Amino acid sequence: MSTDGDPFYTGELSVIGRVTTASNLTLVCDLDGVDARVVYKPVRGERPLWDFPDGTLAGREVASYLVARALGWPVIPETILRDGPLGPGMVQRWVESVDSGRRGRLDLVDLVPIGAVPAGFREVLRAVDGTGEEVSLVHADDPRLRRMAVLDVLLNNADRKGGHALEGIDGGVYGVDHGICLHSEPKLRTVLWGWAGEPIEDESLTDIAALVKALPGEVGDGLAAHITDAEIEALGARGRQVLDDPVLPLPVSARPIPWPAF
Template sequence: MSASDSPAADRSWLTAELTVIGQVTTASNVTLVCEAGGGGQRVVYKPERGERPLWDFPDGTLAGREVASYLVSQALGWGVIPETVLREGPFGPGMVQRWIDTAEDEPSPGLVDLCPVGAIPDGYREVLRALDPGGHPVSLVHADDARLQRMAVLDVLINNADRKGGHALLGLDGRVYGVDHGICLHTEPKLRTVLWGWAGEPVADELLTDITVLVKALPGELGERLAGLITDAEIDALEARGRALLDEPVMPLPASQRPIPWPAF
């Protein structure tokens, strides 16, 4: 159980009236910042009516996929994804997610960052080399952090097609959170991520233990809850990905011509 989902956590936002106080204008779908009730608690609200249709994700809703991804994270016991629910909001039903407070001045380098080629900071892994807008060679790097590595394994399981650098947040509580999981859990391989630094390396035994628990839970209550959010074929594919990691506990290598989402941040 994550700290955000503990009995002591303030969960009044699950039913409180939502008041829109801002919008994330860089998001491809309508993403609103809301205040829940009168206590100043913030949440992220993505109404289903604000979703842009995707030809390759024709089933269900992106909001439903966000909630399904959260349920997988919780079933693993990892708490990577902030508490996420489907509920009514000012513009109808949608995904509502607990807001993650981060430092106003982000540490440098961040969890995922760019640095000059040949100047990779200690404790970071290089993912690729490219040219920045000024034509200077840079390396895309991410922290060699067990919290971030757990997120990378989760992305393999949920087949995350959009793990950008800006989707990994370092909370003020010291936890690392992943957000934006609307295009996950497809039946076909679609893994696109900036977290390739562990490609080809073994998955830790303690994570495999948790994956075993997930796979065993899918035919039961977890599968029933997911069935209201994603298709049966997608649930079967999730189980297959879990079993594949257990059979060959190694992080996959990039297998497509577009293994990193664009933009990367």
């Protein structure tokens, strides 16, 4: 794929804002000279994590995108490692998302009153919100979101929060914030448990088989710039496990949902 002349790869980034709710420095930038926006996470703005000591969070975001691209699943916006105003960092194409509030509909992952799960949604758990009201955590029963749940199993995503699943105005569903993925030890934490125990579609299994086959070659070589050999081997092992037992897993840890959940 040629990147010649694409400002996403070489254009100057102008910082226009900061995502203040993010754990690490996350900047919103315009690409100078074109009508395009990106998310920029400089490596120097990362907080060290004791349980993810290898590489960088930016590199893990890029590696997660490379896995999704190898599968042929347009689930993660294009993500690269490049220079920016604060040095090298992750740069990701901006997703213009649907404003669910204005459309009078729920987000892909949302909270509803107990007993009021709407059609087309699946209940994940029941809890108490910040005001003391009993609520249900739900997510859309949407095949685009289901594919994200399968991807998270392969990525060993330790932080799939509700706000990390976006419905684009282009009709796509995208996952963002993959800085703590691809560890060699089991760490899956997600809000997308509504399909747990259900079969994975044959089409997805075909793509996963192709990924596993390609890992020892060009795909693995690309990942090696961002994650360790042990983590690449663990990715292949997770892929083979899915092929051997093609169902979305059930929660097995004491903390299967990230906190906060949004």
